[in-house]
Amino acid sequence: MSTTDPARRDQTVRKYSPDSSASYEEDAYIPGEGWVLFAGTILALLAGMNLMYGIAAVSNSTFFVDDAKYVFSSLNTWGWVMIAISVIQGVTAFGVWMRWRAVRWVGVAICAVNALAQLAAMPAYPFWALCFFALDILAIYALLAHGGRRPH
Numbered sequence: 001m002s003t004t005d006p007a008r009r010d011q012t013v014r015k016y017s018p019d020s021s022a023s024y025e026e027d028a029y030i031p032g033e034g035w036v037l038f039a040g041t042i043l044a045l046l047a048g049m050n051l052m053y054g055i056a057a058v059s060n061s062t063f064f065v066d067d068a069k070y071v072f073s074s075l076n077t078w079g080w081v082m083i084a085i086s087v088i089q090g091v092t093a094f095g096v097w098m099r100w101r102a103v104r105w106v107g108v109a110i111c112a113v114n115a116l117a118q119l120a121a122m123p124a125y126p127f128w129a130l131c132f133f134a135l136d137i138l139a140i141y142a143l144l145a146h147g148g149r150r151p152h
Contacts, residue, residue, distance in 0.1 A: 032146030036104075039142035040096035042135050043107055046114065047089035049132070054082035057124065078121045085114050096143070107143045111136040 057079025088110050095103030115136035118129040 035142040035146035036096060036099075039107060039139045040093045042139040042142070043089050043093035043096060043111070046111075046132060046135055046139070047086045047093060050082045050086035050089065050114065053125075053128070054079045054084075054086060057082065075124055078117075078124065081117060082121070085110065085117060089114065104143050108140050111140045111143075115140075 057075050059079075088106075092103055092107045092110055096107055115133050118132045118136070122129040
């Protein structure tokens with residue numbers, strides 16, 4: 001018997017029925033949720049890159065600009081600051097992905113702190129710092145504009 005035989009009684013494709021026993025309420029579309037997940041992803045990305053930035057700065061790598069003058073302290077100190085920020089960003093990214101409401105404000109705060117830290121550490125690697133600054137601003141926008149309460 002052929003699969004195109006009109007006499008065949010078994011359907012190979014079933015139509016969607018809203019009466020089905022599976023519940024899809026958790027997967028319902030929530031306006032702005034994509035932006036919030038984007039913010040969590042950016043936070044995780046920034047955490048990983050800040051960790052690499054901090055390790056390179058602490059280990060006195062030749063990755064950074066030579067003879068740069070810093071506003072506050074030295075490259076080694078900024079390396080430890082970036083490592084601390086990266087740990088907080090990683091935990092915050094996890095909280096954003098888990099949809100914890102209060103962690104959204106921690107995300108805004110840590111992105112603001114990281115944006116200021118990148119501007120202060122700009123002499124070490126200017127292009128890198130400006131890219132991080134732009135990503136921080138995007139994450140702040142996503143968390144503030146789209147991270148509100150879910151509509152009922």
